[in-house]
Amino acid sequence: SSSLSGFGAGKVILLGEHSVVYGYPALAGPLSRGVRARGEASNKCQLVIPEALTAEQRKVLKAAFGRAMAACGEPGVKVSFDTDLPLSMGLGSSGALSVACARVLLQAAGRKASATEVAAVAWEMEQEFHGTPSGVDHTTSAMEQLILYRRKPGAEQGRAKVVESPKPVKLVVVMAGARSPTKLTVGALRERQKRWSERYQRIFREIGLLASEGAEAVEEGDLEALGDVMNVNHGLLAALGLSSPGLDDMVHRLRNMGALGAKLTGAGGDGGAVIGLFHDTGPAVHELTRLGIRCFDSQLAGPRSEGTRG
Ligand code: PMV
Secondary structure (H helix, E strand, O other): OOOEEEEEEEEEEEEOOOHHHHOOOEEEEEEEEEEEEEEEEOOOOEEOOOOOOOHHHHHHHHHHHHHHHHHOOOOOEEEEEEEOOOOOOOOOHHHHHHHHHHHHHHHHOOOOOOHHHHHHHHHHHHHHHHOOOOOHHHHHHHHOOOEEEEOOOOOOOOEEEEOOOOOOEEEEEEEOOOOOOHHHHHHHHHHHHHHOHHHHHHHHHHHHHHHHHHHHHHHOOOHHHHHHHHHHHHHHHHHOOOOOHHHHHHHHHHHHOOOOEEEEEOOOOOOOEEEEEEOOOHHHHHHHHHOOOOEEEEEEEOOOOOOOOO
16 A cells, blocks of 8 residues: 555535535535545554644644544555645535545555445544535535435435436536635524524425426436526525625626526635536636636536546
């Protein structure tokens, strides 16, 4: 085990963020961008923590790795990582890191690195990063397929159903705002829903229905229907207080550029990412880049044409 390597894909939530925390389904798929972890044989099990992190981030990262390490019996491996994923943008960077580390640790321990095993170890890390996450991030990353994910509140692991797509599902992902810590938006929403439970539960339930309808639209190859579901989902996320002028503005821009649907993705709040669904992502990426707006495109599901990736 002199040189081990593991990749954890970033993820995009197409439908159902936040309501997934309350037990409703979400539709999510992997990005080609993610976190690459590498392992070298070592006399103890350790993680190389990047210099650039704050004291608090180092502490959390150390604690998270400690849990994954313990779950794998502390194999003798020194793990380092790098990423091409924008951080704290609702693109699942912590889930991707958890999956990448889990893959290397399991290999180092001489254990099977099936998607289920990887997800179980990554889950240890994710709980340290996020407190009570739904698990959609690391599950999508470990499975590397478009999934309809659901976790009943209180249940240990969520369930994922692979959603097959006869058509390419292509997105433009735009970094529309400042960094947005998931813990804050999830916590603030939790307070509102505690106080006005019925009103918020009604909206969560409706978003859950949209996620299921979206999965059906994907299976039927009906991208127009999927786009419409995304637009409605964005409206309901705004109703929950999870959008912002910057995110709304980008959603409208993408629709004006011909997106079949556009919405915020991930935690929302003051910043984070916005996604647009397109038949052809090229012109929108070109136009946004020309305007100096950070974006990239990614195919989440469906048949891939020769020579393209992600
Ligand atoms: O912002 P991200 O990539 O961590 O995604 C958050 C998704 C939420 O539904 C808001 C939280 C969760 O635990 O599922």
